[in-house]
Structure formats: C-alpha cells, structure tokens
Amino acid sequence: MATKASASPSTYSPSTRRRKQERPNIKDPDWVRSDGRGFHQCRPAFLRTGAVNAAAGSAYAEFGNTKVIVSVFGPRESKKAMMYSDIGRLNCNISYTTFATSIRGQGSDHKEYSSMLHKALEGAIILESFPKTTVDVFALVLESGGSDLPVVISCASLALADAGIMMYDLVAAVSVSCLGTNLIIDPVLEEESYQDGSLMITFMPSRNEVTQMTITGEWSTQKIHEAMELCLDACSKLRTIMSSCLKEAAFASNE
Amino acid sequence: MGPSSSSADLSAEMEVDAFRRLFPLQFYERHLLESIRPDGRTHQQARDTTLALGAVASADGSALAKIGCTTMLAAIKMEVMTPTTDLPDEGNLTIEFHMPPICSPIVRPGKPADIAAVISKELSDTILSSGMINLKELSLVSGKTAWMAYLDIYCLDADGALFDAALLSAVAAFSHLQIPVVSVNDEGKVFIVSEEDKAGKPGNEPVNIDKRKLVLSNIPYSLTCLLHKNYILADPTAEEESIMETSLTVVLNSSRQLVSLYKPGGPVLAYTSALQDCVAMTMQRVKELQKILNEAISDMEVV
Numbered sequence: 001m002a003t004k005a006s007a008s009p010s011t012y013s014p015s016t017r018r019r020k021q022e023r024p025n026i027k028d029p030d031w032v033r034s035d036g037r038g039f040h041q042c043r044p045a046f047l048r049t050g051a052v053n054a055a056a057g058s059a060y061a062e063f064g065n066t067k068v069i070v071s072v073f074g075p076r077e078s079k080k081a082m083m084y085s086d087i088g089r090l091n092c093n094i095s096y097t098t099f100a101t102s103i104r105g106q107g108s109d110h111k112e113y114s115s116m117l118h119k120a121l122e123g124a125i126i127l128e129s130f131p132k133t134t135v136d137v138f139a140l141v142l143e144s145g146g147s148d149l150p151v152v153i154s155c156a157s158l159a160l161a162d163a164g165i166m167m168y169d170l171v172a173a174v175s176v177s178c179l180g181t182n183l184i185i186d187p188v189l190e191e192e193s194y195q196d197g198s199l200m201i202t203f204m205p206s207r208n209e210v211t212q213m214t215i216t217g218e219w220s221t222q223k224i225h226e227a228m229e230l231c232l233d234a235c236s237k238l239r240t241i242m243s244s245c246l247k248e249a250a251f252a253s254n255e
Numbered sequence: 256m257g258p259s260s261s262s263a264d265l266s267a268e269m270e271v272d273a274f275r276r277l278f279p280l281q282f283y284e285r286h287l288l289e290s291i292r293p294d295g296r297t298h299q300q301a302r303d304t305t306l307a308l309g310a311v312a313s314a315d316g317s318a319l320a321k322i323g324c325t326t327m328l329a330a331i332k333m334e335v336m337t338p339t340t341d342l343p344d345e346g347n348l349t350i351e352f353h354m355p356p357i358c359s360p361i362v363r364p365g366k367p368a369d370i371a372a373v374i375s376k377e378l379s380d381t382i383l384s385s386g387m388i389n390l391k392e393l394s395l396v397s398g399k400t401a402w403m404a405y406l407d408i409y410c411l412d413a414d415g416a417l418f419d420a421a422l423l424s425a426v427a428a429f430s431h432l433q434i435p436v437v438s439v440n441d442e443g444k445v446f447i448v449s450e451e452d453k454a455g456k457p458g459n460e461p462v463n464i465d466k467r468k469l470v471l472s473n474i475p476y477s478l479t480c481l482l483h484k485n486y487i488l489a490d491p492t493a494e495e496e497s498i499m500e501t502s503l504t505v506v507l508n509s510s511r512q513l514v515s516l517y518k519p520g521g522p523v524l525a526y527t528s529a530l531q532d533c534v535a536m537t538m539q540r541v542k543e544l545q546k547i548l549n550e551a552i553s554d555m556e557v558v
Contacts, residue, residue: 071357
C-alpha cells in the first residue's frame with residue numbers, strides 16, 4: 001500500500017478496512033449516482049474571473065469537488081531559444097496540488113493533460129493577434145473530484161477571456177462516461193474509476209465547431225452519437241454560464 | 256510641490272502611471288514623505304487579512320489565508336510512519352512551500368522559484384522550533400507507529416509578504432486539523448475506523464479516539480517589514496518589495512517571545528532601534544492575527 005509517488009516512501013495513508021468499493025450493479029434500475037444526480041445532469045458550476053491578481057487574467061472553477069484555478073500571463077516575450085514566428089505561441093501547463101487526490105501526491109500522474117489543454121485551446125485563439133510573443137496558460141488543480149480536464153479547459157478559456165486574449169469563441173468542455181448501457185454526464189472521480197469508456201468534447205458553441213474530441217474505451221457507434229449529442233448540448237449550456245460570468249465581471253468593474 | 260530630484264520637473268508633465276513605472280523609487284519616496292503609501296495605507300499598517308478554515312475537503316486539515324492580494328492555501332494530510340529508534344514516542348512533520356506557476360509571472364513551469372525554497376526552509380525552522388506542536392502527540396503506538404503530518408502550502412497569488420501569509424495559513428490549518436480515528440491490526444498496519452465500524456466489530460478498537468485535535472501552544476505569528484532609508488514599511492506588497500530590497504521578518508509567539516528573526520542581507524543595514532521598532536510593530540500585529548485566527552475558529556464551530 002506504500003505510495004510510490006509520496007516524497008518519503010516509508011509512509012502510507014491509512015485506508016478503511018473494507019475492500020475497495022466494487023463497481024455497483026448498474027443494470028439495477030434503482031441505481032442512482034452517488035451524489036443523487038440524474039444520468040444526464042451536470043454538477044452545478046461555480047465560475048469566477050479575476051482569482052489571481054498577479055496574472056494578466058485568471059479564473060476559478062468549482063464543479064462539485066473539482067476545484068481549479070487558471071492563470072494567464074502575457075502576451076509576453078517568447079523564450080530565447082524559440083525561432084521567429086509570425087503568429088503567437090500558446091504555452092500550457094497543468095499541475096496538481098499534493099493534496100488534490102485522496103492519496104498524497106498522486107495527481108502528478110496526468111502528464112498528458114498539459115498538451116491536451118494546448119490542443120483544445122489552440123483552435124479557439126486568434127494567434128495572429130499577438131505575433132512573436134507567447135501566451136502562457138497555467139492551471140493548478142486544487143482538488144480533483146472527477147472530470148478534471150474538461151473543467152480545466154472551460155476555466156482556461158474563461159481566464160483567456162479575462163486576460164483580453166482574442167478568441168473566436170469561448171471553449172466549453174464536457175465529458176461523458178459510458179457505464180454498461182447507461183451514459184452519465186460530468187462523471188465524478190468514483191464513476192470515472194469504473195467506467196467502460198469515456199468521451200470528451202471541447203466545443204465553441206456560437207461557431208458550432210469542435211476543437212477537440214477524445215474517445216477511450218468500449219463504444220458502439222450508436223452510443224457515440226448519443227454521447228456527442230449529450231456533450232454538445234451540455235457545452236452550449238455551460239457556455240451561457242461562462243458568458244454570464246464574464247458579463248457580471250465586466251458589469252462590476254464598470255461600477 | 257515635491258522634493259527636488261532629477262525627475263521632479265518631469266513629474267509635472269507626466270501621467271501618474273507612467274511616472275510610477277519609470278521612476279518607481281521616486282514615486283514611492285514622494286508618498287513616504289507624506290506618511291502614506293500608494294495603496295492608501297500608513298507606514299505601519301498591514302493589509303486586510305482574512306482566514307477561512309476547511310477549504311480543502313480531501314485533506315485532514317486546511318486553511319486559506321489572504322493578506323491583501325497574497326493568497327495561501329495550506330492543507331495537512333496525515334500518513335502513518337514507523338518512528339525512529341532514537342525517538343520511539345514521536346511522530347513527525349514535513350513542511351513544504353510551493354509556488355506553482357499560476358501565482359506570479361516570475362515562476363515558470365519546471366523551474367521552481369528560488370524564493371520558494373528559502374521560504375520553505377524558514378517556515379519549517381520556525382514551526383518546528385516554535386514548539387507549537389508537541390511531536391509526542393503524533394505518536395500512535397510507542398515504537399511501532401506514529402503520524403507523519405504532511406503540510407503543503409501553495410501560494411495561489413503572490414503579492415508580497417509571502418512568509419507572513421504562509422505562516423498564518425499553516426497555523427490555521429493545524430488548528431483546523433482533525434486526526435482520523437484509526438485502529439491497528441495484529442501486523443501493525445493502521446486502518447481508518449469508519450462510522451459503521453464503530454458500531455462494535457471486535458478487533459477494531461480505535462487507538463486514538465481522544466487524540467483527534469492537536470494542542471497548539473506558543474503559536475507563532477509574523478510580520479515582514481521593509482527598511483528603506485529611515486522608513487519602516489509593514490506588510491509590503493510585491494511592488495514595494497521589488498523597489499526596496501531590504502526586508503526584515505520578525506516571528507513572535509503568543510506569549511510575545513521572539514521565535515525567529517530573518518534579515519536576509521539587503522542594501523540597508525538595520526540599526527538596533529529599527530529592529531526594536533519592527534518588534535514593537537510585530538507585537539501589535541500578533542494581537543490582530545490572534546483575533547483573526549480565533550474568529551475563524553469560532554466561525555468554523557458555529558457551522
């Protein structure tokens with residue numbers, strides 16, 4: 001049980017005596033999600049811009065237990081080693097706090113997230129508007145409660161807007177888990193641990209364009225269509241929440 | 256209107272913001288002459304300070320501290336360790352201070368800021384030497400198992416006086432800490448006793464039911480001041496720290512005893528009188544911080 005990622009390998013976090021929770025019987029018609037949500041119901045989203053004063057733009061997002069902060073710096077000078085570029089560069093990084101996960105220091109497992117964040121945002125940003133320079137997007141996951149990457153992506157696009165970086169549209173991201181014959185939207189950590197497959201879409205609703213889509217696990221074509229519809233619909237709803245957050249912030253600063 | 260300096264004539268024609276950027280030192284000195292700082296504070300005044308306990312659900316104890324814009328999130332996770340043979344009755348404490356790239360434009364991913372390592376060490380020294388935590392309280396079974404408390408402090412927004420905010424969040428996280436109830440099985444492995452288990456399965460006797468809170472004695476509180484010429488500025492912002500480089504941090508405990516004092520060089524040499532002034536200002540600040548901490552704790556108990 002010793003945690004290998006922990007700074008000192010001689011310590012371990014105590015667990016409960018019971019075995020790890022078994023996958024619930026999802027065929028059971030009475031099965032409900034651990035937080036009582038409907039299968040097609042997202043967690044309530046809390047969004048705020050201007051979380052970090054030292055950054056050019058920033059946002060805080062809280063979806064249930066998933067809490068993230070994203071700061072945007074720049075446009076600023078590119079690293080010296082970089083070649084000359086007519087268009088701007090985007091640089092993304094996601095890190096986890098050591099206490100983000102139930103076992104200390106496990107959050108650093110997600111090395112691929114930084115490049116996925118980059119790919120999801122790249123298509124939305126008008127890179128021509130800041131030639132020769134770099135915009136840095138840094139995310140910190142304070143608490144990991146499931147669907148971390150989609151929350152970070154939505155939060156990052158809000159932070160970019162707060163920094164005044166030109167974009168074609170806000171990027172909203174939502175994921176869906178496939179559990180047997182059920183599709184559940186915006187899964188929590190526990191649900192992600194026993195999913196059969198997962199699908200994530202990052203979407204620019206007002207242009208009707210998808211910037212990134214990932215599918216993992218076992219899916220039938222029929223299910224993929226169904227899940228995509230679900231995601232796109234949820235993204236559009238999330239976008240309205242995001243834009244009202246920006247409007248509120250703009251309204252407050254005008255007063 | 257102002258003192259005569261090379262930039263004085265320019266200042267009449269220039270916008271305030273431009274003057275602030277081009278001649279930061281003159282900009283500040285002119286304010287200081289009038290006994291006020293650009294953000295409206297007096298020299299000795301600290302910024303508004305707030306504390307919220309229990310900000311992180313996945314940790315055993317946590318706190319969010321804000322001094323002005325400087326924001327610190329501290330969280331404690333309890334893990335189990337085998338005590339050393341020299342000190343069989345003591346647990347241990349590991350303190351780490353992190354500056355993730357989100358907190359400041361000067362930090363880049365993969366390149367930790369030098370200042371983070373310095374503050375990490377100072378915090379660790381201050382907390383361990385203050386005697387705030389009795390490591391014997393972290394013992395579970397003498398010589399067999401004990402708690403290792405991992406305290407991680409994340410700077411979410413860096414706007415000066417990082418050490419003060421970090422120490423405050425650390426102290427608050429410890430006062431919020433709830434140690435999980437555990438039992439030890441025959442092989443010496445530690446398990447968390449959940450609510451259902453308490454209903455009385457044999458072999459699950461909790462070993463620490465009455466030791467869930469740590470007794471904090473001699474809590475340390477700190478105040479950082481900037482020294483510039485004859486001025487002493489309490490609780491500097493990042494802008495002030497970048498312009499006037501000599502800082503002095505005084506740490507006093509709740510009985511007003513000196514715990515640590517850091518003056519990491521800098522161009523200004525402090526007179527003993529300046530030192531005494533800083534200590535006196537810290538005394539005042541300790542009272543404020545004690546009040547803020549107690550209010551945060553009682554807010555928590557009401558909820």
